[in-house]
Amino acid sequence: xxxxxxxxxxxxxxxTAAELLRRGIPTTVLERGDRAAAAWAGRYDGxxxxxxxxxxxxxxxxxxxxxxxxxxxxxxxxxxxxxxARHHVPVRTGVAVERIDPAGGRGWRLSTDAGPxxxxxxxVATGIANRPALPGWATGxxxxxxxxxxxxxxxxxxxxxxxxxxxxxxxxxxxxxxxLARDAPxxxxxxxxxxxxxxxxxxxxxxxxxxxxxxxxxxxPWWTRCSPGCSG
Numbered sequence: 001x002x003x004x005x006x007x008x009x010x011x012x013x014x015x016t017a018a019e020l021l022r023r024g025i026p027t028t029v030l031e032r033g034d035r036a037a038a039a040w041a042g043r044y045d046g047x048x049x050x051x052x053x054x055x056x057x058x059x060x061x062x063x064x065x066x067x068x069x070x071x072x073x074x075x076x077x078x079x080x081x082x083x084x085a086r087h088h089v090p091v092r093t094g095v096a097v098e099r100i101d102p103a104g105g106r107g108w109r110l111s112t113d114a115g116p117x118x119x120x121x122x123x124v125a126t127g128i129a130n131r132p133a134l135p136g137w138a139t140g141x142x143x144x145x146x147x148x149x150x151x152x153x154x155x156x157x158x159x160x161x162x163x164x165x166x167x168x169x170x171x172x173x174x175x176x177x178x179x180l181a182r183d184a185p186x187x188x189x190x191x192x193x194x195x196x197x198x199x200x201x202x203x204x205x206x207x208x209x210x211x212x213x214x215x216x217x218x219x220x221p222w223w224t225r226c227s228p229g230c231s232g
Contacts, residue, residue: 001107002028005119009036009091013125014080015058018087029089030112032096037080039130040073045155046179047073050171058083100124138167150176156184 004020006013009031020027031038049056049070053063056071061083067075084091099111100122107120132151139147150172156179164184166177 002026002117002119004028004121004123005030005110005117006123006125007097008039008125008127008130009033009080009084009093010039010125010127011056011058011080012127013123014084014087014089014091016123016125017089018083019059021087021089027090029091030095030097030117031091031093034093036084036091036093037077038093039127040080041077042151043073044150044153044172044176045073046175047172048175049076050175061086156180156182160184 004017004025004027006017006020006027006029009029013029013031014036017027017029029036033039033042035041052069053067053071057063061079063071063079067079071079083089095112095114097110097112101109101111103109103118107118108122110117110119110122132149134147134149150168153176159180160183162184164180166173166180
């Protein structure tokens with residue numbers, strides 16, 4: 001029986017395992033993908049953090065300065081790989097946990113596609129958005145075009161010259177829409193834009209929305225510069 005099994009090799013899973021190991025508690029991480037940090041490695045090519053590197057580092061492991069303010073997907077995957085290696089975190093890949101049951105006061109039984117396992121303690125670190133979901137109105141209609149979830153989007157190349165509607169103004173939606181508009185000439189519309197004011201300057205009656213309130217050298221992504229005459 002294992003002492004601790006951690007399910008998921010993202011930042012939460014790796015950090016939890018590293019801290020337990022540092023305290024001498026035997027711990028193994030289970031990952032259903034074919035590598036550590038598989039969920040991050042499988043995101044779209046142009047992904048960047050929407051939080052700065054200062055607010056996203058794991059315990060005792062600051063990001064390299066060379067990553068800049070907002071690390072890319074590949075930089076973050078390299079960071080997680082390095083973190084796991086430095087802390088000697090054992091990650092068992094290709095193991096999908098299907099069920100967890102109490103073992104009669106002696107820990108937990110895990111049903112996995114690699115066979116049954118047992119542990120005194122189990123930490124679930126699979127994240128809150130690990131299963132893509134399409135709303136009902138996006139499927140089963142007469143629409144003949146393709147409907148792609150952001151989890152399946154990789155880069156703008158397949159969409160060049162095509163009309164694209166991005167539904168959702170969250171971090172992924174806005175980043176994908178900006179990438180399509182820049183690198184895939186055609187028409188791109190983002191439905192449900194986020195509520196934020198533009199910042200094309202006091203002359204146009206606009207103001208910055210970043211907290212640092214500085215228009216000079218501001219690194220904050222919420223400081224956006226719009227074209228002259230913007231109505232806000």
